[in-house]
Amino acid sequence: MADLLFYLFAAITLISALAMVLLPNAVNGAMCMIVSFLGTAALFVLLDAYFLAILQVLVYAGAVMVLFLFIIMLLNVDEEAPRAKPAKLSIFAALSGFTILSVLVVSLFNNPSALPEPPVIEVAENPLGPSAANGIPFTTSAKSFGYSLFTKYMLPFQVTGFLLLAAMVGVIVVSKRMTETTVKTEQSD
Amino acid sequence: MNEGLADFLRGIAATNEWWYIMPEILLAVLALGLLVLELLSPAIRKHVPRVAMGGLGLILALLLMVDCSDCMGANGQSAFGGLLQSNEWSHLMRVFFVFSALMVSYLGGIFLAGRNLAQSEFYHLVILVAAAMMLLVQSNHFVMLFVALEMATVAFYVLVAYRRTSSLSLEAGIKYLILGALSSSILLFGIVLLYGAGGNPALPGASGDSLNFDALESFIALNPDNPVVLTGAMLVLAGICFKIGAVPFQIWVPDVYQGAPNPVTAYLAIASKAAGFMVLLSLLHGPFLALQDFLLPVLVFIAAASILFGNIAAVMQRNLKRLLGLSGIAHAGYLLIGVAASFTIEWVDNAVVFYLITYLLASFVVFLVLSLSGEGDDADLNIERYANFSREQPFLSGALTCGLGSLAGIPPMGGFVAKLLLFVAAFQAGLYGLLGVAVLGVVISVYYYFGWIRALYFNGSSVTALGEASNAPTLQNRFVLCALVVAIVVLGIFPAVVSLV
Numbered sequence: 001m002a003d004l005l006f007y008l009f010a011a012i013t014l015i016s017a018l019a020m021v022l023l024p025n026a027v028n029g030a031m032c033m034i035v036s037f038l039g040t041a042a043l044f045v046l047l048d049a050y051f052l053a054i055l056q057v058l059v060y061a062g063a064v065m066v067l068f069l070f071i072i073m074l075l076n077v078d079e080e081a082p083r084a085k086p087a088k089l090s091i092f093a094a095l096s097g098f099t100i101l102s103v104l105v106v107s108l109f110n111n112p113s114a115l116p117e118p119p120v121i122e123v124a125e126n127p128l129g130p131s132a133a134n135g136i137p138f139t140t141s142a143k144s145f146g147y148s149l150f151t152k153y154m155l156p157f158q159v160t161g162f163l164l165l166a167a168m169v170g171v172i173v174v175s176k177r178m179t180e181t182t183v184k185t186e187q188s189d
Numbered sequence: 190m191n192e193g194l195a196d197f198l199r200g201i202a203a204t205n206e207w208w209y210i211m212p213e214i215l216l217a218v219l220a221l222g223l224l225v226l227e228l229l230s231p232a233i234r235k236h237v238p239r240v241a242m243g244g245l246g247l248i249l250a251l252l253l254m255v256d257c258s259d260c261m262g263a264n265g266q267s268a269f270g271g272l273l274q275s276n277e278w279s280h281l282m283r284v285f286f287v288f289s290a291l292m293v294s295y296l297g298g299i300f301l302a303g304r305n306l307a308q309s310e311f312y313h314l315v316i317l318v319a320a321a322m323m324l325l326v327q328s329n330h331f332v333m334l335f336v337a338l339e340m341a342t343v344a345f346y347v348l349v350a351y352r353r354t355s356s357l358s359l360e361a362g363i364k365y366l367i368l369g370a371l372s373s374s375i376l377l378f379g380i381v382l383l384y385g386a387g388g389n390p391a392l393p394g395a396s397g398d399s400l401n402f403d404a405l406e407s408f409i410a411l412n413p414d415n416p417v418v419l420t421g422a423m424l425v426l427a428g429i430c431f432k433i434g435a436v437p438f439q440i441w442v443p444d445v446y447q448g449a450p451n452p453v454t455a456y457l458a459i460a461s462k463a464a465g466f467m468v469l470l471s472l473l474h475g476p477f478l479a480l481q482d483f484l485l486p487v488l489v490f491i492a493a494a495s496i497l498f499g500n501i502a503a504v505m506q507r508n509l510k511r512l513l514g515l516s517g518i519a520h521a522g523y524l525l526i527g528v529a530a531s532f533t534i535e536w537v538d539n540a541v542v543f544y545l546i547t548y549l550l551a552s553f554v555v556f557l558v559l560s561l562s563g564e565g566d567d568a569d570l571n572i573e574r575y576a577n578f579s580r581e582q583p584f585l586s587g588a589l590t591c592g593l594g595s596l597a598g599i600p601p602m603g604g605f606v607a608k609l610l611l612f613v614a615a616f617q618a619g620l621y622g623l624l625g626v627a628v629l630g631v632v633i634s635v636y637y638y639f640g641w642i643r644a645l646y647f648n649g650s651s652v653t654a655l656g657e658a659s660n661a662p663t664l665q666n667r668f669v670l671c672a673l674v675v676a677i678v679v680l681g682i683f684p685a686v687v688s689l690v
Contacts, residue, residue, distance in 0.1 A: 147194075147198055150202075151198045151201045151202045151205075151270070152201045152269075152270045152272075153272075153332060154202075154205050154269070155205070155210075155269045155272055155273070155324075155333065156272070156332050156333050156336040156337075159321070159324065159333075159336045159337060159340055160336055160340075162217060162317060162320075162321075162340060163336070163339060163340045163343055165317075166314060166317050166340065166343050166344045166347070167343055167347075169224070169310050169313060169314065169347070170314070170343070170344070170346065170347030172307070172310070173306075173307045173310045173311075173314075173347055173351065173353075174347060174350055174351075174353050174362075176307065178305050178306065178307070
């Protein structure tokens, strides 16, 4: 059953990713990208990484894609211009990509023991246990992230809040339309 | 949750002593308060610059007067579960960054007056950058280091593009954004490699918290030849070299320095560089200590290349802000001499900090004069426009001469002592080739710094009259310039006063 689901979701991910690259309409492409992200999230669920799956849906399929769609609609891109002949650079990129892929495939099938047996279970159980030397145990559940964020990484967590504030202030500074009435300072010149 | 884990978490939470970072918290509160003031009413909005500078001055005075030996953590004390660790420079660097923020706010007041730009957001971002850099130089953990660095960098992206009606400023903002993001990703990739190697149970000395500098130091001491460790260390070094503008990663410097508003250029040149060097020193004396045989030739090469490139490129440069940027690359090279020598010479850290302080004072003099003399668009100030400047503006010319003299390293100024200390350190460390390159660089730099000074006083056949166009400096500006110049000369004659802070 799990194998069947894996192949199903992997197929959904790959096909929609391919469609995203090939479709000429940018909005359709963005929609396919969402489907691809959802497929990846489902694969994460199959790996017992529930928290990562939720983040994938919330952040990538949700927030980031809404941003993409907004930009596409704001820029009013309808149809992509017909492609020119593939440049030398993209041929080179494709070649090197396929070389890396074939090396990976060959090495995987020649040497099955190179794959770690059950990678997730070991990490989740964390045989070392909590201590000052080992740090906070890492598990795939959201709870362990919460423990870390609110104890050990409290300060970076707060600084990140200020980082987001600075980014928001920055967006306003760079994009707000300033009228003469907005800024009434002493005009020196 | 099992009991062991709960106890462990409680133990970590108990080390979150916010009292240790009280200056940073005060800065953050000040920054937030400015945004609230902006909201209240247009009448109050006018006072935002004064509130910002007053608040910064108050925090600076508190830092200087209150004995902070127990509130900030003494030398070597760590807090926040090992994320922060104070070192002997923490206190001085806090003063350094708050003073930079104060001076940048002062320059910002001159820059923003009469311009149709957002006002209080400028001070907000400047203060946040100062707080982030104060955390950055105390960080003892790569997570803290990266978050604080990004905090400062994101605010700098905005500040560089602040004058958004000017295409040069926007171009500089885009360039800084893209190259800054690239360098952050390089740094992050290096950190991840170190984390992966340090957490690998198959290697000796592996720990579960391999981002901590102390854990990483003991790990690298046991595995100094591990290729993953070496690659990670090189990538981290590359990311930091971008921030300080050292040679293979210097391409952004001239364009960004030219396009950014004057106060932001000063902030980038001074505070960003200082933070980069303090991080570099704490990394090289902490986690990367065991890699010194591998890193020393790299540092020597970067230092020599920076000195030669910065000085030779600056000779032909006519635009003053680009010239300051290129000479900033050379100054990064001189500072890297100190960093390279610090593996063998104990006292050279002091020389690096002293150099940073004299660079701060001299740069602020130069940038303040640039701000006062450039009317309108300050991105196109050429040397030619300063012809005969001294006839109309004798005071500004005198101050500028002192500032440039200190940058060039002329005897009565602080810059001379700073360069001398670094060169003595290079001599004692046996870096003779690098010393030769550095002396050559200083000779070249005297040529272009004095070219500017000569334009101020002697250039007779001038067409432009920048001196007439600029207003005479107000009493306040005269006072600030006088104080900075006096500080430069005092540092040149009595270098030991730094230890009083």
